[in-house]
Each structure stands twice: as C-alpha cells, then as structure tokens.
Amino acid sequence: MSYRNPLKQFLLAAGALFLTTQLSLADTNSEAIERGKALAAMCNACHQANGGGMNIPGGESWPRLAGLNADYMVEQLKAFKTGTRKNPSMAPFANMLNDTQMQDTSLYFASLPAPATNHQEANKDLLAHGKQLAEQGDWNRYIVSCSSCHGADNLGTGASFPAIAGQQAGYIEQQLKAWQNDTRQNDPQQLMASIAKRLNDNDIKAVSAWLATQAPSRQTQGDKQ
Amino acid sequence: MKTLTKTLFSLVVSGSLLLAGATAHAQITKYGKDLSDAEREQIKLLAPNAPSPKDNEFVHIPPSIDELDATKLHPKMKEAIRRGHDLFVDTQQLYGKNVYNNMNCSSCHMGEGRLPFAGPIWPAAVVLPSFRPKNDHVNSLEERIAGCFTYSMNGMPPAYGSDDMLALSAYIQWLATGVPMYLKDKMYGRGYPRLADAAKKPDANRGEVAYQENCSICHDDNGAGAKEGDHVVFPALWGDDSYNWGAGISRVYTLASFIKYNMPLGKPSSLNDQQAWDIAQYINSQERPQDPRYTGAIKQTLKLYSDTFHKHSMYGQKYKGKVLGDHSNVGHKDFLKPDILRPRDFSGK
Numbered sequence: 001m002s003y004r005n006p007l008k009q010f011l012l013a014a015g016a017l018f019l020t021t022q023l024s025l026a027d028t029n030s031e032a033i034e035r036g037k038a039l040a041a042m043c044n045a046c047h048q049a050n051g052g053g054m055n056i057p058g059g060e061s062w063p064r065l066a067g068l069n070a071d072y073m074v075e076q077l078k079a080f081k082t083g084t085r086k087n088p089s090m091a092p093f094a095n096m097l098n099d100t101q102m103q104d105t106s107l108y109f110a111s112l113p114a115p116a117t118n119h120q121e122a123n124k125d126l127l128a129h130g131k132q133l134a135e136q137g138d139w140n141r142y143i144v145s146c147s148s149c150h151g152a153d154n155l156g157t158g159a160s161f162p163a164i165a166g167q168q169a170g171y172i173e174q175q176l177k178a179w180q181n182d183t184r185q186n187d188p189q190q191l192m193a194s195i196a197k198r199l200n201d202n203d204i205k206a207v208s209a210w211l212a213t214q215a216p217s218r219q220t221q222g223d224k225q
Numbered sequence: 226m227k228t229l230t231k232t233l234f235s236l237v238v239s240g241s242l243l244l245a246g247a248t249a250h251a252q253i254t255k256y257g258k259d260l261s262d263a264e265r266e267q268i269k270l271l272a273p274n275a276p277s278p279k280d281n282e283f284v285h286i287p288p289s290i291d292e293l294d295a296t297k298l299h300p301k302m303k304e305a306i307r308r309g310h311d312l313f314v315d316t317q318q319l320y321g322k323n324v325y326n327n328m329n330c331s332s333c334h335m336g337e338g339r340l341p342f343a344g345p346i347w348p349a350a351v352v353l354p355s356f357r358p359k360n361d362h363v364n365s366l367e368e369r370i371a372g373c374f375t376y377s378m379n380g381m382p383p384a385y386g387s388d389d390m391l392a393l394s395a396y397i398q399w400l401a402t403g404v405p406m407y408l409k410d411k412m413y414g415r416g417y418p419r420l421a422d423a424a425k426k427p428d429a430n431r432g433e434v435a436y437q438e439n440c441s442i443c444h445d446d447n448g449a450g451a452k453e454g455d456h457v458v459f460p461a462l463w464g465d466d467s468y469n470w471g472a473g474i475s476r477v478y479t480l481a482s483f484i485k486y487n488m489p490l491g492k493p494s495s496l497n498d499q500q501a502w503d504i505a506q507y508i509n510s511q512e513r514p515q516d517p518r519y520t521g522a523i524k525q526t527l528k529l530y531s532d533t534f535h536k537h538s539m540y541g542q543k544y545k546g547k548v549l550g551d552h553s554n555v556g557h558k559d560f561l562k563p564d565i566l567r568p569r570d571f572s573g574k
Contacts (some may be wrong), residue, residue, distance in 0.1 A: 160442055189442065194492045
C-alpha cells in the first residue's frame with residue numbers, strides 16, 4: 001500500500017513552507033528592529049529615547065513616533081527626501097537614510113509602546129469643540145470628523161491614516177497648518193489638505209489639544225480614563 | 226458716526242465669533258428665490274461645489290443635533306430624537322440583530338442625514354405615506370426605514386412600533402421641522418439627483434482604473450473597505466459585507482450620483498461625471514448578497530422587478546463571463562427576506 005495522497009503531500013509541504021516563511025519573517029523583523037534601534041540614536045535628541053516626541057509651545061514640536069504604523073513612517077521619510085513634505089529639520093536626516101534604513105528605523109519606532117503625552121488643557125470649551133471635530137466633525141462646514149478616516153478613537157487605520165490620538169498637540173497643529181499652506185503635500189489624493197483648508201485657527205487649536213489628551217493606544221486607554 | 230460705531234461693533238462681534246469657531250448656522254426653510262446672500266453662503270459651506278438652489282426649489286437645511294438641547298421639546302422627546310440620531314450614525318450597534326453588513330445609515334446619508342445631494346432623510350417625513358413602485362403598495366415612514374434595513378443593510382428591520390423604529394422616525398421627522406406636509410415643489414438636493422448621461426457609455430473597465438486611483442486607498446483594491454478591530458472605518462462596497470442586490474444604491478445611476486456629490490470623502494464633486502458613472506458601473510458589476518425579493522430563479526425575479534428596479538442595476542447581466550446575482554448567497558444573515566415585509570391592499574377586494 002504505497003499510495004500517497006498528492007493533495008495531502010502538497011498541503012504538508014505548503015504548511016512547512018508557510019511555517020519557515022513565518023519564522024524567517026519574524027527573524028528578519030527582529031534583526032531589522034535591532035538595526036533600527038542603532039540608527040534611531042540620531043533621532044532621540046528630538047523624538048526622545050522612548051519615541052514619545054515633545055511638545056514645544058511656540059517652537060517646533062516633535063511628533064511621537066512610538067507605536068505608529070511602520071509603513072506610514074517609511075512613506076514620511078521618503079517624502080522628506082523627495083520634498084513633498086518640506087521640513088528643514090527632518091530633510092538632512094531623511095537624506096542620510098537609504099530605503100532599508102528607513103524601513104529599519106520605522107520598524108523600530110513602530111515596535112515601541114506608545115507613551116501618553118503630558119498635555120494639559122484647562123479650557124473645557126476648547127476641549128469640547130476639539131472632541132466634536134474629532135468624533136463628529138462639523139458638517140455645516142463640510143468638516144469630516146477625524147475618526148471617519150483615522151479610525152475609532154483616532155488610533156489609526158492601516159498605513160495611510162496614522163494614529164493621531166495621543167500625538168503631541170503642537171505637532172498636529174503645525175501639520176494642519178502645513179496642509180493649509182501647501183508645505184505638506186504628501187497626503188493621498190489631498191484628502192487631508194481638503195479638510196485642513198476648511199479649519200480655522202480655533203478649530204486647529206481645539207482638535208490638537210483634544211487629540212493630545214487622548215490615550216495613544218488601546219492598551220493605555222484604560223489608564224487614561 | 227453712530228452707524229459707523231455700530232458697524233465697527235458688529236464687525237468686531239462677528240470677527241470674534243469666527244475666531245471662537247462658532248459658525249453662524251441656522252435652519253433654512255424657504256424657496257430658492259427667497260434666500261439671502263448669507264444663506265447662500267451658508268449652503269455653499271455645507272454643500273461645497275454642489276449646484277446652487279434654483280428659485281423654484283424648496284430649500285430645507287435641517288437643524289443639527291447640537292441644536293436639540295436649546296429647543297423647547299420635552300426632555301423625553303429629546304431623548305428619543307437623540308437615540309434616533311445615535312442609531313443613525315452608529316447603526317453597527319445593531320449588528321447581528323438588524324444589520325448584517327458593514328453599513329451605518331450615515332454611510333450613504335452623509336452629514337447625519339442633513340445634507341443636500343447626499344440622500345437627505347427629511348423628505349421621507351413629508352412625502353409618506355405614499356405609493357412606492359419598488360414594492361407596489363402604499364408605504365409608511367416605518368416601512369420605508371424597513372426598506373433600508375432589508376436592502377442597504379442586508380438585514381432584519383426593527384419591528385414596526387418598536388422603540389428603535391420610533392427613535393429613527395422621531396429623528397427623521399425632527400429634521401423635517403417646519404417643512405409643509407406633502408410639499409409639491411421640487412426639493413433642493415433631494416435623494417441623489419440623477420447626473421446627466423456621461424459622454425461615453427459607463428464602462429466597468431475604465432471604472433476599475435478610476436476606482437484604483439480614487440477609491441481603493443479607503444475601500445481597498447477588492448472593495449472590502451477597512452476595519453480596525455471590530456470597528457468599521459470604511460464600508461465594504463461589494464461582497465458579503467456590503468449592500469445587497471435590492472439596495473437602491475445597487476442601481477448604477479444612484480451610485481453614480483452618490484459618488485459624484487459625496488466621494489472621495491471630504492472632496493465632493495471633485496470627480497467628473499464620466500468618472501462617477503464609470504466607477505459606479507464597476508462597483509455595481511461586482512457580486513453582493515442576493516436581492517431579498519429573489520424568487521429562487523433569477524429570470525423570474527427579473528421579470529417581476531426589472532421595470533421598477535433592475536433595469537437600472539447589473540443584476541442578471543453578464544460580467545466577466547458570469548451572470549451577476551445568479552446565486553443563493555444571502556451574506557451574513559440566515560434568511561432571505563424579513564417576515565415583516567408584506568404587501569398592502571386598500572381596494573377592498
């Protein structure tokens with residue numbers, strides 16, 4: 001009885017191949033993260049060792065990178081290099097990195113747990129307005145809510161719509177203004193620019209403050225509430 | 226001098242209002258010819274790039290839910306309206322009970338059901354009960370809502386007279402505040418106003434290219450939309466998570482208008498008419514759950530519902546060598562047609 005079921009043979013082989021691919025993927029991932037960690041030494045001065053970034057009132061605020069989608073960060077690094085995202089502080093660093101290094105650095109920051117900001121906002125009306133814009137939008141001005149693309153609780157959707165909850169307020173504010181004045185043009189199909197251009201200064205202040213006070217991940221949501 | 230001071234004062238006041246982010250929004254309920262310049266500006270803000278109201282059109286911009294608190298309605302009435310609004314924008318809370326796909330009411334009725342050119346829902350409150358060709362009898366408002374659940378949500382409508390049904394009706398009727406009953410005039414931006422025929426016959430192949438360029442970033446290459454965990458971010462446009470073959474938007478002209486005036490999200494009227502028609506042709510040439518009116522045979526179903534419906538859909542037509550809708554897949558639910566749908570007859574026979 002030497003009959004061997006060819007389908008069974010195939011499935012076994014495919015299964016083994018799948019397992020080894022998964023293992024080697026995990027392996028390369030952790031190696032990439034290690035390489036990224038070494039590269040990230042040059043990022044820490046601004047983005048901080050924990051990747052949490054820093055809010056600098058009146059100055060250039062540095063975004064949190066910890067826990068953001070890796071593919072999203074790769075796209076941003078490329079945009080700094082090509083100039084569709086103009087930023088004098090980032091351009092020299094992005095220019096130093098090749099595609100693999102961009103990937104490694106991004107994987108490293110994506111692997112870090114997202115720390116909450118220490119943003120305090122006393123103005124309750126401002127926060128309420130920000131919450132409304134983030135969760136409901138203002139259809140009277142065709143301002144679509146943040147969460148309709150950035151996802152439930154604004155924790156991000158895939159590689160194109162990054163997490164913005166728990167992001168530094170000053171950074172969000174600066175980006176919305178960058179879209180308004182076209183110094184940031186790397187959003188897909190101008191989806192963000194179209195909305196940003198309908199926001200006034202108070203909207204921007206409100207939505208940035210509110211988002212900054214939100215939990216940056218599902219894990220930390222419990223702690224924040 | 227006094228007038229100048231007054232003008233300056235009002236400038237300062239309006240300026241500070243703008244700074245505070247408070248928009249001058251007020252309900253508008255009047256004919257196009259009677260609109261003030263300020264009201265026309267208000268409409269432009271709320272329906273960017275949409276056609277302006279014509280003189281003979283009845284324009285109704287409903288109150289928004291944020292204005293509910295300030296009304297003199299009974300607190301219990303406010304609760305019912307608020308519940309209706311909540312169900313409307315988060316219909317997924319009824320998943321597995323009344324909704325069996327990715328949709329919220331607000332997925333198609335943009336802006337919480339208030340916006341012209343986006344299937345505003347207030348007209349339903351003032352034109353029903355009314356004869357509806359789709360099911361060939363006189364329909365009530367609740368029955369019309371049941372239609373949305375049956376087809377667009379591929380689901381099971383809440384029972385007539387139930388709390389959820391009443392809450393949804395209350396929200397819809399509240400939005401219609403101030404509109405005359407059985408208004409005969411043309412309503413500005415009602416439904417999804419039919420686009421003029423495109424220069425070239427709508428084409429699914431061109432549509433596929435335009436879809437990948439303009440829609441796939443949110444709705445995915447395969448129309449599956451996007452979820453984060455259990456939460457739907459972007460609804461599925463075909464397949465088991467999407468609307469079924471009986472949904473109004475499965476008609477190519479309805480989807481074409483929806484796309485033109487509402488998509489991509491945040492950029493209404495940015496695609497040209499040809500793109501809107503082609504993308505609609507492509508999306509509505511994909512498979513989806515069976516029409517709940519299915520008799521068990523596609524030819525018979527078509528015979529019954531072609532004139533009033535399917536002559537505008539791709540149901541029963543060939544796409545890539547397969548007859549669309551020729552299957553018994555009902556999606557995620559385990560029934561074909563909700564029991565509460567039934568014909569009505571007032572002939573006395």
